[in-house]
Amino acid sequence: MDLQNLLDDIVGDIQPFLGQGAAADYIPGLATVDTSQFGIAVATRGGEVYASGDATVPFSIQSISKVFTLALVLAGDDDSVWKRVFREPSGNPFNSLVQLEHEDGIPRNPFINAGALVVTDRLLSLTDGSAAEAVRSFMRDESGNPGIDSDAEVAASEARNSHRNASLAHFLASYGNLENPVDEVLDAYIAQCALAMSCTDLALAARFLATNGRRADGTAFLPASQTKRINAVMLTCGTYDAAGEFAYRVGLPGKSGVGGGVIAVVPNNCTICVWSPALDRSGNSVAGVAALDAFTTRSGWSIF
Numbered sequence: 001m002d003l004q005n006l007l008d009d010i011v012g013d014i015q016p017f018l019g020q021g022a023a024a025d026y027i028p029g030l031a032t033v034d035t036s037q038f039g040i041a042v043a044t045r046g047g048e049v050y051a052s053g054d055a056t057v058p059f060s061i062q063s064i065s066k067v068f069t070l071a072l073v074l075a076g077d078d079d080s081v082w083k084r085v086f087r088e089p090s091g092n093p094f095n096s097l098v099q100l101e102h103e104d105g106i107p108r109n110p111f112i113n114a115g116a117l118v119v120t121d122r123l124l125s126l127t128d129g130s131a132a133e134a135v136r137s138f139m140r141d142e143s144g145n146p147g148i149d150s151d152a153e154v155a156a157s158e159a160r161n162s163h164r165n166a167s168l169a170h171f172l173a174s175y176g177n178l179e180n181p182v183d184e185v186l187d188a189y190i191a192q193c194a195l196a197m198s199c200t201d202l203a204l205a206a207r208f209l210a211t212n213g214r215r216a217d218g219t220a221f222l223p224a225s226q227t228k229r230i231n232a233v234m235l236t237c238g239t240y241d242a243a244g245e246f247a248y249r250v251g252l253p254g255k256s257g258v259g260g261g262v263i264a265v266v267p268n269n270c271t272i273c274v275w276s277p278a279l280d281r282s283g284n285s286v287a288g289v290a291a292l293d294a295f296t297t298r299s300g301w302s303i304f
């Protein structure tokens with residue numbers, strides 16, 4: 001298959017979707033982005049990159065970072081985090097508060113905000129307080145881009161408007177489900193979400209999910225059984241209350257962020273990252289999901 005041709009075709013076909021939906025505005029630092037942008041990149045398991053559109057423009061990775069914190073925790077800690085977070089789809093928005101009380105402070109899964117706060121808390125403990133730096137350094141190593149960093153303006157903007165995540169964190173703490181002070185967990189979480197990366201960077205950084213846990217330098221990061229599990233949780237929970245629709249349309253494990261990025265994995269084959277900032281009601285990129293739908297339909301690459 002001519003991957004470059006396919007990506008170029010998708011950039012053309014996706015034009016009618018650009019600007020459908022709206023950029024996230026509950027984090028004011030994300031609201032001013034140009035919503036006519038669209039990028040797509042594929043990184044093969046061997047490390048070749050194919051890209052088209054705005055694939056080298058950095059954007060705010062937001063919740064895509066949750067896949068990487070989970071992977072780093074599983075690499076450092078094996079399975080103890082699963083005592084503190086479930087792995088079932090929530091059927092609720094990513095920042096919902098309601099389920100947490102009914103379920104005694106154990107979040108439904110690691111990709112909704114409550115669950116991601118628990119995972120970041122665990123990573124803080126495992127890294128002596130350097131969780132965000134650990135994610136950043138993993139991203140730099142795997143993408144080969146030493147310029148990757150957290151966008152201080154986006155982070156400050158989220159910090160000023162983080163009442164909902166602060167509520168979730170305090171609630172978790174009230175159930176004894178945080179090991180570190182609420183403020184430190186929130187700071188690390190906001191810093192990991194504010195990492196600015198391009199489609200190319202992210203497709204490369206996520207490649208361990210398509211290589212049974214191998215890092216870019218060939219060393220073992222996670223056992224194959226753990227990457228299988230991360231991919232499974234991405235499929236069932238990675239796009240929140242739209243995970244069923246995403247599985248139906250795309251047929252791959254995926255993880256979205258409110259910056260408009262989505263990563264998807266074809267196990268043993270490649271990773272794909274798409275980006276376009278305008279979101280649907282569930283917080284997933286409209287053009288990004290449409291592009292992944294077109295990619296798997298035309299390539300036939302799906303786990304089903």
Ligand code: GLN
Nearest residue numbers: 062063094113193257258
């Ligand atoms: N930082 C964002 C938040 O906590 C991430 C949400 C997302 O990308 N879905 O609200």
